[in-house]
Amino acid sequence: MAARGANDPDRRDRIIAATLAVIGERGVHQTSHRVIAARAGVPLGSLTYYFDGLSDILEQAFAALAERMSEQYRATLAVARSREEACAAVVDLICGSYASPDDVRALFEMYSFGNYDAKVHDLCRDWLLLSRASLGLHFAEPTARALDALVEAWPMHQAWEGTPLDRDYVAAVVQALVDRFEPAAESATV
Amino acid sequence: MAARGANDPDRRDRIIAATLAVIGERGVHQTSHRVIAARAGVPLGSLTYYFDGLSDILEQAFAALAERMSEQYRATLAVARSREEACAAVVDLICGSYASPDDVRALFEMYSFGNYDAKVHDLCRDWLLLSRASLGLHFAEPTARALDALVEAWPMHQAWEGTPLDRDYVAAVVQALVDRFEPAAESATV
Numbered sequence: 435m436a437a438r439g440a441n442d443p444d445r446r447d448r449i450i451a452a453t454l455a456v457i458g459e460r461g462v463h464q465t466s467h468r469v470i471a472a473r474a475g476v477p478l479g480s481l482t483y484y485f486d487g488l489s490d491i492l493e494q495a496f497a498a499l500a501e502r503m504s505e506q507y508r509a510t511l512a513v514a515r516s517r518e519e520a521c522a523a524v525v526d527l528i529c530g531s532y533a534s535p536d537d538v539r540a541l542f543e544m545y546s547f548g549n550y551d552a553k554v555h556d557l558c559r560d561w562l563l564l565s566r567a568s569l570g571l572h573f574a575e576p577t578a579r580a581l582d583a584l585v586e587a588w589p590m591h592q593a594w595e596g597t598p599l600d601r602d603y604v605a606a607v608v609q610a611l612v613d614r615f616e617p618a619a620e621s622a623t624v
Numbered sequence: 625m626a627a628r629g630a631n632d633p634d635r636r637d638r639i640i641a642a643t644l645a646v647i648g649e650r651g652v653h654q655t656s657h658r659v660i661a662a663r664a665g666v667p668l669g670s671l672t673y674y675f676d677g678l679s680d681i682l683e684q685a686f687a688a689l690a691e692r693m694s695e696q697y698r699a700t701l702a703v704a705r706s707r708e709e710a711c712a713a714v715v716d717l718i719c720g721s722y723a724s725p726d727d728v729r730a731l732f733e734m735y736s737f738g739n740y741d742a743k744v745h746d747l748c749r750d751w752l753l754l755s756r757a758s759l760g761l762h763f764a765e766p767t768a769r770a771l772d773a774l775v776e777a778w779p780m781h782q783a784w785e786g787t788p789l790d791r792d793y794v795a796a797v798v799q800a801l802v803d804r805f806e807p808a809a810e811s812a813t814v
Contacts, residue, residue, distance in 0.1 A: 461740045463653040539739045545780065546736035549729045550651045559784040580797045583777035584770070590735065591773065594749040607770045610804035611797065 446484045449474045453495035458536035462492065462543050493553045496544045500561045503541065506532045507585075508568040520572035521612060525604050527585045530592060538589055577615040581608065636674045639664045643685035648726035652682065652733050683743045686734045690751045693731065696722045697775075698758040710762035711802060714771050715794050720779045728779055767805040771798065 452474035456465050467488060471478040485491045510532050514520040526532070533541070544561075548554040565585065569578035584607065592599050642664035646655050657678060661668040675681045700722050704710040716722070723731070734751075738744040755775065759768035774797065782789050 461653075461736065462651075463655075463737070464740070465653075542732075542736045542739055546651065546732045547653070548784075549732060550654070555784070559786075562781055562784050576793060576796075579793075580774070583781065584773050586777035586780065587773035590776065591752055594738075594745070594752050596749075603766060603769075606766075606804070607801065610800055613804075614796070614800035 445474075445476055445480060449476060449481060449484060449491070450495050450498050453491055454499055454540055455536070457492075457495065457543050458540045461539075462547050465492070467491075489551060492547060493551065493557075496540075496547065496554050496557055499537070499540055499544060500557045503533065503537065504561060504564040504568070507565050508571075511568045511571050514572060517572065517612070517616075521605065521608050524569070524581050524585070524608050525601055528588045528604050528608075529599050529601055530589045533589065535593070538593060542590075573612070574616055577611055580611050580615070584608075635664075635666055635670060639666060639671060639674060639681065640685050640688050643681055644689055644730055645726070647682075647685065647733050648730040651729075652737050655682070657681075679741060682737060683741065683747075686730075686737065686744050686747055689727070689730055689734060690747045693723065693727065694751060694754040694758070697755050698761075701758045701761050704762060707762065707802070707806075711795065711798050713762075714759070714775070714798050715791055717775045718778045718794050718798075719789050719791055720782060723779065725783070728783060732780075763802070764806055767801055770801050770805070774798075 449470060453465070453470050456469050456473050460469070465488075467478060467481050470491065471481055481491065485494065507527065510527055511520065511523050514523045530538070544554060545558055548558040562582070565582050566575070566578045569581055573581065584604075588599055588604070639660060643655070643660050646659050646663050650659070655678075657668060657671050660681065661671055671681065675684065697717065700717055701710065701713050704713045720728070734744060735748055738748040752772070755772050756765070756768045759771055763771065774794075778789055778794070
């Protein structure tokens with residue numbers, strides 16, 4: 435088993451990807467070695483070659499998810515070349531452009547699992563600080579802190595209501611916070 | 625077993641309370657009939673007398689949680705007698721006065737389980753609509769929608785960072801939204 439694992443460098447990544455897919459579809463409470471192995475198309479025993487138990491698999495899967503989401507979050511903001519474009523990017527983040535429904539469900543699972551697992555708790559904290567730092571490319575800390583709360587909550591609320599958010603309304607909320615907390619709201623951030 | 629159950633009208637409530645305690649301490653992924661029965665101090669078989677399987681226990685436990693949290697949320701707002709008091713009540717909600725750490729963890733579990741269970745999904749939506757309606761005692765719908773997002777996200781962020789929110793800052797954010805969206809921000813709401 436070890437030799438087969440060592441001969442297939444993609445296998446670990448495939449197991450991670452399968453784990454995130456299973457978590458997104460079924461939730462952590464219905465995730466098992468058996469389901470992950472079947473989804474990844476690998477022998478059950480290969481999971482123990484790469485990972486030290488189910489918690490380790492989940493921790494590494496959530497780490498991969500947080501890394502990817504953080505990069506997407508940052509990329510959405512990094513391309514903005516003015517305060518106006520930065521606000522539009524925040525509206526995009528809030529209205530859910532950067533995360534698939536499966537990703538949003540997997541994030542929920544990460545938050546929830548993080549209450550009972552120290553490593554995933556740290557991932558949640560780091561993901562929060564990275565998001566705020568990405569907003570910090572364009573906004574002062576008090577603005578960033580409030581905007582990130584909206585990016586956190588509104589996609590969740592949108593999923594429960596089953597109706598898309600009104601982009602004009604979201605833009606007005608973003609603007610109200612920028613007007614209140616940015617020292618020079620009119621200046622471009624380039 | 626049925627007779628014993630029928631003779632103890634509090635037993636169902638005790639099982640529900642034990643389920644919420646177990647969920648808060650261990651998460652849904654580590655919750656089982658056995659752990660719930662042990663925590664409630666009831667025979668394992670009595671769970672099948674009152675409930676139609678583990679999903680049914682979880683659904684009823686989350687329904688009880690959502691009902692209690694909704695009442696606390698509403699009560700926090702209902703006592704406010706002016707716009708100023710209503711804003712202070714929102715700051716209280718955001719800074720976490722109405723929910724214990726165990727309740728916050730159990731809410732996370734409800735959100736997460738709601739992605740995979742239709743009844744709990746509906747509970748999440750109803751809890752959202754009830755929260756917004758409670759804010760509606762004092763605020764117009766656009767204000768309420770934004771304030772509720774902050775009440776959702778910030779206690780979560782506070783838990784990850786391990787540092788309390790700055791109440792003056794939170795109050796300034798609340799005021800910025802009120803100033804932007806309330807048609808007559810100066811008037812009392814009594």
